[in-house]
Amino acid sequence: MAARPRVGLVFWGSRSPSTRPGTSPAGGAARAAGPRSSSRLSGEGAHTLTSRGKPHPGRAAARAILDIYTIPLPDPSAPGGAVYNVGMIEGGKVVNAIPQQVWFTVDLRTVDPDLLKQLDAAIVEKCEAAAKAEGVRFTREYIQRSEAGGRPEQLADRRRHPLVQTAVDVLTWLGVDLPKGREALPTGFTDSNAAVVRGIPSISVGRSYGGNQHTLTEWADVDSAKIGTKQIVLLAAALAELAPAR
Numbered sequence: 001m002a003a004r005p006r007v008g009l010v011f012w013g014s015r016s017p018s019t020r021p022g023t024s025p026a027g028g029a030a031r032a033a034g035p036r037s038s039s040r041l042s043g044e045g046a047h048t049l050t051s052r053g054k055p056h057p058g059r060a061a062a063r064a065i066l067d068i069y070t071i072p073l074p075d076p077s078a079p080g081g082a083v084y085n086v087g088m089i090e091g092g093k094v095v096n097a098i099p100q101q102v103w104f105t106v107d108l109r110t111v112d113p114d115l116l117k118q119l120d121a122a123i124v125e126k127c128e129a130a131a132k133a134e135g136v137r138f139t140r141e142y143i144q145r146s147e148a149g150g151r152p153e154q155l156a157d158r159r160r161h162p163l164v165q166t167a168v169d170v171l172t173w174l175g176v177d178l179p180k181g182r183e184a185l186p187t188g189f190t191d192s193n194a195a196v197v198r199g200i201p202s203i204s205v206g207r208s209y210g211g212n213q214h215t216l217t218e219w220a221d222v223d224s225a226k227i228g229t230k231q232i233v234l235l236a237a238a239l240a241e242l243a244p245a246r
Contacts, residue, residue: 035120036107036143039064039127043136045100055135057102058091064130065089065104071122074115082110082119105143113147146193163201163239170234174227205231 041057041064065086074081084106091102106123110116124140131138171178195202207228210220 035116035145036105037123037145038103038105038141038143039123040101040103040139040141041127041131041134041136042101042139043098046098048096048098051098054098056098057134057136058099060130060134060136060138061089061091061102061104063133064127067126067130068106068123071119071126073119082108082112082115084108084119084123116147161201164203166238167203167205167235170231170238173234174231176227205235 039061041060043055043057046054068084068086071084073083076083086104087107088105089102090104092099108116108119108123110119127138127140168178192202192204205228208220208222208225210218212218
């Protein structure tokens with residue numbers, strides 16, 4: 001379906017020629033996926049001097065984490081891929097004792113609803129097996145439970161929605177060179193996920209160029225953030241279908 005600028009975009013763009021930049025920000029996204037959870041291994045604890053052979057939540061957590069990373073994942077280049085990550089680990093109160101509790105978090109992401117269920121079940125299975133092997137208790141809490149929005153082919157009709165096409169129009173107006181066939185990416189884990197999984201038209205848009213996220217070398221192109229801000233203003237005006245004042 002051919003993209004067509006809305007009334008608001010034409011109005012604001014024609015009256016604000018300075019919004020046409022020479023550089024480009026990040027593009028838009030179409031949907032998201034993935035639960036985040038906390039796995040807790042707990043036991044009675046013990047002083048180091050009497051700890052030999054006793055159940056150890058720390059050993060159970062270590063075993064569970066190592067086993068989780070043996071769960072096979074699809075090829076990274078395959079549509080509807082998946083990834084998981086243990087991002088936080090904590091436990092114990094003192095150096096000279098078996099911790100009574102050790103917990104770690106798992107961030108699981110995939111766009112495939114069926115694969116999400118399979119991987120989530122596999123992670124729980126690994127944790128339960130580790131807890132049983134070490135003689136400790138296992139409990140799990142969801143930090144954020146988000147369902148998978150769907151594989152690319154499942155979202156083809158949604159990517160043609162006026163909301164998505166308008167966002168593409170805005171970026172095109174701003175001079176952004178969007179890769180053909182990838183103007184709107186059906187991926188990512190954003191706040192829009194809550195709406196997407198309920199069938200409510202929803203998108204997420206980029207704010208600037210950057211890279212190496214969550215590392216010591218993380219960077220951002222400050223100038224491109226200006227374009228990201230213009231993108232938001234134009235998108236809001238276009239969706240409001242603002243007409244020239246009479």
